[in-house]
Every structure is written in C-alpha cells, then in structure tokens.
Amino acid sequence: MSSTFRPAPTSERMPFIDALKAVGSQLIVLHHLAFYGPMSDWTHQLAPDVVGWFSQHARMAVQIFLVVAGFLAARSLAPDGRLRTDRPLASLWQRFVRVSLPLLAALLLAMVCTEIARTWMTHDSLPAPPSLWQFVAHALLIHSLLGVDSLSAGVWYVAIDVQLYALLLGLLWLGRQLGTTAPLLVVAVVLASLFHFNRDSDWDNWAIYFFGAYGLGALAYWVSRAGAGRSAPAWLAGMVLLTGVALALDWRTRIALALGVALALAWAHRSGWLFTWPRSRALGYLGRISYGVFLLNFPVALVVNAWFTRHASPDAGVQTLGVLVAWLACNLAGAAFHHGVEQRLGRPGRAPAR
Template sequence: MKAVAGMVAGVDQAARAQFGWINLLKAGAAQLIVLHHLAFYGPMSDYVQPLWPDLLAWLGSNARIAVQVFLVIGGFLVAKSLSPAGRPGIVSPMQAVWRRYAKLAPPFLAATLLAAIITPVAGIWMTHDSMSGAVTLGQLSAHALLLHGVLGYESLSAGAWYVAIDFQLYMLTVLLLWLGGRLAGKRRLGWLMPLAVTLGILFSLLYFNLDAGWDNWAPYFFGSYGLGLMAWWASDPARKPGAMTMLMAMAAVPVLLALAVDYRSRIALALVTACALFLFGRARTPSHGRAWNVINALGRISYAVFLVHFPVSLLVNALFTSYMPLEPEWQALGMLAAWGASLAAGAAFYRWVEVPLGRAVQSLMGRAGARVVSA
C-alpha cells in the first residue's frame, strides 16, 4: 500500500480537502473487482481452492457486485457535473457527450492495446478459457467506439463492458436533461428531473434489470446509476430537510418495491451505497495523513487499476503456473503477487498514460474550441 501511495503521490500534490469517503468506496470496490477476477478466472485460483475454499467461492461469485458501487458513484458525480441543483436543461449536450468520450476512451483504448499485446504473450506459457482469441481490426474498432458489447464482439479485458456502459449511462442522462429542458422551456420545474429519474429507476429495476438480455444496454443498469443522481440532488445542503427526505424516498421506494418483487443483492448494495453517499458523499476530508493519503491514492488510480489489472493478472498467472510449484501455498503467493502487480501497474498507468493522455486531449479540445471561436 505504501508503495502504491508513493508512486501516485508525485502525480497530484494538491493540498485541498478531497471527497475522501468517495475515494474510500472506489478504492474498496476496485480491490474487490481485482480479487474477483483473480478468483474467478484462474488458473492459479484452481490450485489455491483447497487452501481457501470459502473465500475463493465468495470472491468468485459475490464480489463482482462491487461494480454497483462504481455505478452509483458515477451517477452521483455526473449529477454534480451536469445538473448540480437537479434542474432540467443542459448547455451543449453534444459537447458534453464528446467530453465524456474524450475522458473515457483514450486510456481505455491504451489499456485495450496493452491487453491485446499481453494476452498472446501469456499464451506462450498458458492456455486457459479466460484468454481471448486473436484480435481483429473490427474488434479493436468496436472497442474504440465503446460498442463492443452492443455489436457482439468479445471483450479484450474483463472490465471492458463497464466503460461502454458508463458512456451509455452518461449519454442517457444528457438526453434526459435535454428533453427535460425542452419540456420545461423557461419554467423552473425543479421536480421534473427527480421525477424522470425516479421513473427511470422504476422501469429499470422492474423490467430491464430482470432480463439479462439487456445487460449490454444502459437501461439495465440505470436503477443503480439513477440512485447516484438522486443521492446528489437529495444531499444538496440548500434544500430544506423535508425536500431532502422526499427525494431520497422517491429514490428508495422503487428500489424497495423491486427488491420485494425479486430480491437482488446487487441492487440492495446499490441502495446502501446511495444512502452512504447521501449522508457522507459531499463531506470533505483532509488530504494529508497517512491513512487518507493511501485512500485518496487508491481512489485516484481506481479507473486505471480497473483498466489494466486483467492483462497483468493473466501474465502473472502464466508465469506462476509455469515456473512455480503447483502447490496451493505457492499459487496463493502468485495470487497475492498478481494483486500487488495490478495495483502497481494501475499507479504507473495513471501517472504515465491516463494523466498525460487527459492533458493532451484537453489541449487538443482547447485548440479546436479556439479555432471555432476565431472563425
């Protein structure tokens, strides 16, 4: 942990207070996702099974629902960015969508290319059903457009689906805000967007989320994402306590109804996360202190870890199962090594790929905007 914090500390030395509780949720969820994939995909975990059967069974089956934390946080932060007060309307919707794509896609594509390179390298030592086949140009193009799931292409990395869904959910939110603005016109309909999102949560959880055939599309996940939107609006300190309570009730009632119809632990976790964000999501925490330094560092690199951990884990799997004894203790050491290597690779990717790419894209967008203004 100290090593990861040290690697990232040089990237962002901002002394201002941060949303530490959000970073804590992101950091914890990211670790569970890494451990889930290590337990689920093997082959190291196959050899470790006799040593930690219950733990690996839980990680392999249940830990994946930690992605709900990212979905709720995503909605929470998008509400903060696009509509802090929950009012309808949005300025330049297409520009907002483009900015989101420019933020998500470049590091995602870089990580996809990394996976495309590392997978065949790991294949030199290992054959396993978790490894994707030979990469095609169409497959890479679909990943670059964030359409791989929709078009039926095999994902090159275990977390690739989430990036595409995040982008879809963002576009859906922009669309709702734009339609709300068109409907409201010059009227200040402060209830319109919370009502629209509440209906979206209801339809998502009672229809789309009950059919796995929709799991490549945003409506399947909007129930969790919408809870994040509502948690930001409900936690607005400018609102009266009664209005806060009403907004959280509007979000919670559809979820409780959906859980009564068909209980899903992932949706229950999304509701708990939304409640935590409602209570603590806006709270600022110190940016100094050893514990918060580690938490904030892990929170900052969580997207990078999410992107690169799978190919790194594949490579460690291949090396350990080829060159180390196939005994539970040795392969357990390999799983821990893969976990640590994923964190280190995520920190390096954040510092030397994600941040520079973000700066380059912002610079290009700024120049393009300046040309448009001057024209």
C-alpha cells in the same frame, strides 16, 4: 440538517468517494483473480470459501462505481437539477474522450500481455488473437452491442458508463426542453429500470438495465444538496420505499447494495463527511488510480498466472503466493498507467463544456 451547508466546488477532492473507489477497485481485482486463471484453482484448495466468495460475489462492487458515477454526473451536469451546459453533445464527446483514450491504450497493453501469457500457458481465460474489426468495435464502445468478444475483462463497463452518461444527459436536456423538472424524468427512468429492465438480463448490454443504480446515485446528489432542505428526508424515504417495493417484487442483492451506497453518499454529502473523511492517504491514492487498476488488472494477472504456471512449483502454497504477487502487480501497473498514460490521454476530456 443545518441550512448553512453548501456544496464544495466541483474541483475539490472527495475522500469519501475516493475510499469507495478504492474498495470497489480492489474487490474487482480480487474477483478477477478468483475467477480467471489457473492459480485460483490451487488457492481454492487452501481457502475454498474465500475464493468462492470473491469469485461469485465480489463482482457486485460494480454497483459502487455505477452509483458513484451517477452521483458525480449529476454534480457535474446539473448540480441544481437543471442542465447547466448549452452544448450537451460537447459534454458527451468530452466524456467519451476522457474514458476511451485510456481504454484504447490499455487494450493495446492487454493484447501484448495476452500474447506474452500465451507463450507460457494454454488456458480458456486467454482471449483469442484479436481482429481489426474487434479492436474497432472496442474503440467505438459498441463491442457488447454487436456481440463482439471482449479483449479484456471489465471493458463492458466503460461502454455502459458512456451510455449511462448519455442517457442522463438526454433526460436533463429533455427536461429543459419540456420546461419540467428533470429529476422527475430521472425518477421515472429509474423506476422503469428497477421494475422491468433490470429484471431481464437480455437488456444487460444497454444503459437502461443499469440505470436503476446510476440514477439512484444522481438522485442521492440532488436530494442531499442544501437546497433540498427539509424535503430531503421525505425524498430519501421515497427512494427507500420505491426501491424496497422493487426488491420485494424481485430481490436483487446488487440493487440493495446500490441503494445502500446511494444512501451513504447522500448522508456523507449532507453531513460534510464527503469532503473530510476518511483521512487516509492510502485509500485516497487507491481511489485516484482505480480506473487504471480497473483497466489493467486482468491482462497483468494473466501474465502472472502464466509465469507461475510455467516456472513455479505446482503447489497450492506457491501458487497462492502467485495470487498475492498478481494482486500487487495489478496495483503497481495501475498506478504506473494512471501517472504515465491516463492523466495525459484523459486531459482533453477534462475541459468544461460551455
């Protein structure tokens, strides 16, 4: 690779990552549409293999978000492998505010949507009416840790995202305190996750379970920087080798996917394509609104499911049309939420820590 490559400013858009987010968010929406609600049962009659695939496998798109989040966190917190902020707790607070305030707004909308859906249908995909403690636990992002029932599908990921950010931040801070290379600490925890914690689902409410994928994203950023120079291929080969050994010990398709995404990000960064490809306004826009779509797709889909259950013909073709309407509605609602709520509420968490 050319030694003249320099990483772009952190404020520059990255079309490659926008495209990954766009594809990932749409797969999650389609997974929820296939897995929840009565309309998918009708669609299953027309296309059982398609519905079955989205129901069982599309959820692995979460790995895309985990790897991308680790990549971006490394880029923001420690672009050269050394923690650059003197106020790590302020950085963690900003991250919490940035993701949790839009989440709370989305949960309020989700509760309204659930009650609207409840007037039109009875179905086991409808969450029970929430308690005050349930809402508080969600606000603090500890509902999964306490075994509190979720108010909406996918909320667990927001809590895990903050945990992962905190864990990476802690490793970077520890590396600075010990005077050692922080990425080596990240490698150690990635290996602990891949070889032990990620193989035990009892840990799936904790960051360490997912840190294998998240840490691969962080390592992909550091390895692909210009400063990695000629050592980059060796480090990438090491990532592949160690992840391959973990998969040989216990095959997990989700981890194989995470490795693939990490390698794609590293290649795109080294080649410069991260900032130049694909040139698609549609993918770029879907990537930018992906968080809003992620937060609102489940409650919006519930309302569409309920309306079609109550008012539309019990016919496979009509109900499949309802699935398409729900897909469109999820994206429109996510776009409106992004512009009207997310950008405003997430603004306090965008100020750089000093």
